[in-house]
Amino acid sequence: MQLKCSFYILILISLCFPHVLQAQNAVNSNLTNEEIERMIDNANVNPTKRWELINFYINKSKKEINNEALFYAYRYASIASSHPLNIQYADSALVPAKKSKIKKLVLDAYLNRGNINMADEFYQKALDDILVANKLSQEAGNDYIFNKTIYYIAQNKIYLGQYEDAAKELRICLNFFKDNLQNKTPLGKNYEVYYIYSLMSLIDSQTKLSKFNENKVLLKEAFNYLEENKLQQYIPYFISSEGTIAYYAKDYETAISKLSEAIRLYNDQWQHNTEIFYLGLSYWHVGKKKLALKYLEEIDKHYEKTKKLDPQFRSAYEILIKYYNSTGNTEKQLEYINKLMVLDRSYEKNYKYLYGRIVKEYDTKKLIAEKNRIEYTLKTQRVFFIVLFILFLGGFLYFGFRIHKEKQTYKKRFEEIIAQQNKLSSTEKLSGDSAQYEGQQKFDYDFYNKIPGLNPIFVENILNQLAIFEHENKFLDPQVSQKSLSEDLGTNSTYFSKIINTYKGKNFVLYISDLRLDYIIDHLKNDVKYINKDVKELAAIAGFSNTENFSDHFRRKFDLKPSVFIKMLKDNM
Numbered sequence: 001m002q003l004k005c006s007f008y009i010l011i012l013i014s015l016c017f018p019h020v021l022q023a024q025n026a027v028n029s030n031l032t033n034e035e036i037e038r039m040i041d042n043a044n045v046n047p048t049k050r051w052e053l054i055n056f057y058i059n060k061s062k063k064e065i066n067n068e069a070l071f072y073a074y075r076y077a078s079i080a081s082s083h084p085l086n087i088q089y090a091d092s093a094l095v096p097a098k099k100s101k102i103k104k105l106v107l108d109a110y111l112n113r114g115n116i117n118m119a120d121e122f123y124q125k126a127l128d129d130i131l132v133a134n135k136l137s138q139e140a141g142n143d144y145i146f147n148k149t150i151y152y153i154a155q156n157k158i159y160l161g162q163y164e165d166a167a168k169e170l171r172i173c174l175n176f177f178k179d180n181l182q183n184k185t186p187l188g189k190n191y192e193v194y195y196i197y198s199l200m201s202l203i204d205s206q207t208k209l210s211k212f213n214e215n216k217v218l219l220k221e222a223f224n225y226l227e228e229n230k231l232q233q234y235i236p237y238f239i240s241s242e243g244t245i246a247y248y249a250k251d252y253e254t255a256i257s258k259l260s261e262a263i264r265l266y267n268d269q270w271q272h273n274t275e276i277f278y279l280g281l282s283y284w285h286v287g288k289k290k291l292a293l294k295y296l297e298e299i300d301k302h303y304e305k306t307k308k309l310d311p312q313f314r315s316a317y318e319i320l321i322k323y324y325n326s327t328g329n330t331e332k333q334l335e336y337i338n339k340l341m342v343l344d345r346s347y348e349k350n351y352k353y354l355y356g357r358i359v360k361e362y363d364t365k366k367l368i369a370e371k372n373r374i375e376y377t378l379k380t381q382r383v384f385f386i387v388l389f390i391l392f393l394g395g396f397l398y399f400g401f402r403i404h405k406e407k408q409t410y411k412k413r414f415e416e417i418i419a420q421q422n423k424l425s426s427t428e429k430l431s432g433d434s435a436q437y438e439g440q441q442k443f444d445y446d447f448y449n450k451i452p453g454l455n456p457i458f459v460e461n462i463l464n465q466l467a468i469f470e471h472e473n474k475f476l477d478p479q480v481s482q483k484s485l486s487e488d489l490g491t492n493s494t495y496f497s498k499i500i501n502t503y504k505g506k507n508f509v510l511y512i513s514d515l516r517l518d519y520i521i522d523h524l525k526n527d528v529k530y531i532n533k534d535v536k537e538l539a540a541i542a543g544f545s546n547t548e549n550f551s552d553h554f555r556r557k558f559d560l561k562p563s564v565f566i567k568m569l570k571d572n573m
Contacts, residue, residue, distance in 0.1 A: 027056040033069045036060075040076055054080060067100035075112050083120050090116045107136050107145040114152055121308055127156050144191075147176045151198060158205055167205040174198040196222070196234055203241045207248050215245055236265040240275050252282040273302055277313050284319055296320055300339070311347055314340070334374040413560045414568045421521055451498050458491075462499050465489045475515040476543040482508040513553040516542040524569060531569060535562050 031039075036057050040050055054076050061070035071093050078089035090113040097109035114129030134149035136142075151173045157166035177195035199222045206215050222238050225231070243258030259275045259282070266272060280295030299316040303309040317340040324333040448456035448463075466489070474480065485508075486496035497508060504511045520542045523530045530538070539550030554562040 027052055067096035068102060068105060070096040071105050078116055086116050103140045104142055107133050107142060111148055123159055147173050148194060151194060163205045163208045167202060170198050170202040170205060174202055200237060207245050212245055212249055236262045244278055247278050247282055252285045255282040271302055273299060277316060289323060293323060309343060330374050410564055417558050421525060450502050459499060462489055462491060463503060470515060475512050478543045478545060514557060517554060517557050531566060
């Protein structure tokens with residue numbers, strides 16, 4: 001479970017609905033403060049009733065001049081509200097806490113405000129309050145508040161990416177709250193809640209540290225406790241943890257399944273960005289890019305709505321930029337580049353400690369360069385399209401002439417190919433080299449001594465074997481390679497390559513492809529059954545690995561597509 005979730009849960013458990021002022025006459029005026037708090041904490045109470053209780057509690061505490069109760073009433077209101085009312089109520093809670101001169105209330109007030117600021121992503125302000133609470137708790141010997149502050153300091157370390165340190169401190173918190181689960185909970189203390197929070201955060205930290213086996217033990221502990229104590233509202237959060245663990249373990253299918261299940265089971269008002277983010281990443285990794293896009297754009301919608309975004313979600317924009325770049329949608333690419341640049345400026349200002357740790361595929365210089373490039377492209381597009389229209393119009397007029405000229409060119413190339421093939425019979429072409437080498441009466445030392453370091457007799461032997469290789473059409477074997485043929489001829493690839501390049505005037509790939517092309521041209525010209533075969537069949541017969549490879553080499557050698565050559569051959573039969 002990610003940092004953000006932990007704080008949202010804190011809000012969820014207590015009071016999680018917007019501030020709506022209600023009349024007070026619906027609340028029994030004889031209720032004690034403890035009874036009011038139990039009613040507020042009741043998970044089944046509706047939002048309207050909850051706010052009736054909170055406002056009644058505030059007014060009752062003011063009327064009774066009970067600073068302790070007023071602190072708790074304002075704290076409830078701060079947790080129930082959204083920004084900026086939540087921080088206003090948190091500030092209000094600090095005032096009666098100080099007036100009460102009860103140290104544990106002052107501690108809790110600072111801690112509550114720190115929690116609110118952290119939930120709203122004001123991390124520096126949050127840390128300031130938490131450190132004050134930590135110092136005061138040590139001075140007062142308040143183990144409960146002290147461990148709560150340690151918990152929140154650990155959250156800040158998670159935010160800084162210091163997962164090892166955070167995990168160490170979370171284990172301390174976890175053990176403390178776990179050991180006190182059976183304690184009778186006094187007003188303002190909830191060991192159970194922080195036991196569950198500590199479990200979540202420790203799992204999150206260990207996930208980032210790839211400690212998956214340790215997390216299995218913690219998850220089992222969590223699910224057992226929640227089932228035994230009927231705390232079903234927490235179960236989706238731990239299912240989400242399973243999904244996040246699966247993502248970091250690169251088990252993307254499991255991640256998708258668990259995260260989707262968690263989203264389905266949530267029964268609260270929060271937009272669960274952590275689950276949405278990791279679903280997007282998981283779909284991206286399994287190649288379902290359109291689905292990934294759907295979830296990652298939800299992150300962007302959240303940013304558009306709130307103008308805030310947790311730094312952990314930054315990579316969503318990197319992926320969106322990459323996707324729209326790959327699809328050629330420069331406008332959308334530019335949109336997300338601009339957003340990421342704004343976010344980075346915000347991160348650099350407000351998250352200076354974390355900013356330097358963020359792994360960025362698109363750094364500032366790269367973003368600026370890409371932004372300028374795209375803007376220039378878009379700026380010139382209008383001119384480009386005008387020019388394109390003019391060119392299209394001119395091209396349309398030129399099209400007829402071009403087709404005619406192309407046909408003439410094709411005809412000329414066809415005639416040249418046929419004339420070239422008619423100079424020699426197939427036998428003469430494929431065995432000519434052999435006849436050349438074998439028919440020599442006198443050993444031509446100068447001819448075979450063209451390669452420094454190679455014995456002329458050795459070269460002659462290789463060339464004679466090549467002549468046999470050509471004569472027997474062994475080049476049609478699709479598995480033939482420079483390595484395999486050099487070994488068959490009793491030499492190494494390096495020497496063989498030098499001989500081919502020197503005596504054939506081309507590299508091995510072109511040497512083999514040209515032999516295959518001459519073979520297929522000869523059969524097309526002289527055997528009618530070949531002319532009715534398609535290009536794919538001809539490529540396979542000639543020993544080419546695929547049709548594309550065959551076509552590419554045909555165009556290279558003859559400056560003509562094989563399909564065009566075959567058509568013209570048919571027309572001339």
